[in-house]
Amino acid sequence: MTTLSTHLVVALAVLAGVAVGVAALSRLGTARSNAVAVARAVGQLALVSLVLTAVLGRVTWSLLFALVMLSVAVGTSARRIGAVRAWPWVLVTVASGAFPVLVVVFASGAVPWNGAGIVPVAGIVIGGAMTASSLNGRRCFAALREERDTYEGALALGLPVPVAVRLVIGRHRAEALVPGLDQTRTVGLVTLPGAFVGVLLGGGSPAQAGAAQVLVLVGLLAAQTIVVVVGSLLIERGLLVPEDLRPATRVQVRLSRPVPD
Template identity: 25%
Template structure:
């Protein structure tokens, strides 16, 4: 794709800004900032990856993946505002998921141990885990608020923090997995995923592209479940004070 063609893609942004202005949505500033950030970030990543792919040193991948996990954790932690240490716990959950996926893929020789494969799949895995973490925390916040009376009653009857909040955890884990499971049901029929589409556009054999997409879909499903469950185990105590009282959401 030429630079001229890339420049023409700004028409899509212009249309979005126009719709926002026309409907008085007030999203123009966010759209412009998002466009600039996305462009700068993608160009920067492209230059970094180009250099890494040329060196073929796998050790260079470690700081890149660490940075990706740190940024993903910080972003998802915004959904858990008021919960002390939430960013660290999200980081542990995402890192554990990333380690599991990479160990299986590399250990079983499903993918090659090259920067191209490791960085690409790690980026998708970490990004997916970040979204799942955000969905889980959002649902937990809503569920706890709506079930506050029930949880406080269980606590007054002598239930532990885990027992009192167990139903909220189950509902939140389930809710965070619904988009991933729904995506599995419609992939290839309603939507053609990005990785598969990108490979086909690049000239790869469609069947080969499908095989890699199946890998990503199954890995995403597993990483979503693992991330959500690990995060639930690491964070359920954060919703309570040291006196075992249900924390006021949004407050320290």
């Protein structure tokens, strides 16, 4: 089990140096971002560890902490896809996937309804929903920019805006699910994800670890699938749109409306 020690500090320092050094030497342009990410991870996890000591003892505080995680996830995804002003719709997207999965997990009794169950499971599911929202938004918006001629051609033929958008983004939506699908398909053969390792390090049996990991992976797959579907529908209706596409979207909407006699 990993503990706070000099060995941990040395390992972290070496790994952080590798991440920053390789990025700098290869001119990836992410050296500073890597360094900031490492510093933030250390600081945030240290703070969270202190907060969780008090939070895990009460369900109310655990739920409030889960809401904080949701708000951070929404803000992160909104910035990542360039749709900061559309954050309420990003909230709808992320929550649409996370909420039903968490209801099933806790209502079924698969995970105990207490702080120790709420915080980690909510964090995993909300994090997966955030990732799917970001991946889907970035890929769909890139497609709309790259295939503008297809979009405008569909409008010129008289197709409604949602249908024209769907023609462009339809075949790209599933790409946001590739990481989750690959992880689910190869679990135990290529990787042993966090939930499995966490249960083992906590003293659980391999069977308990496997059950926990299957629940997490299937829950993530369900949440991310819902997120992609809901997010795509909001994009098609022009509700979840990045800043640079807003003017063009308004013009296209006007052009697609029938001209009165």
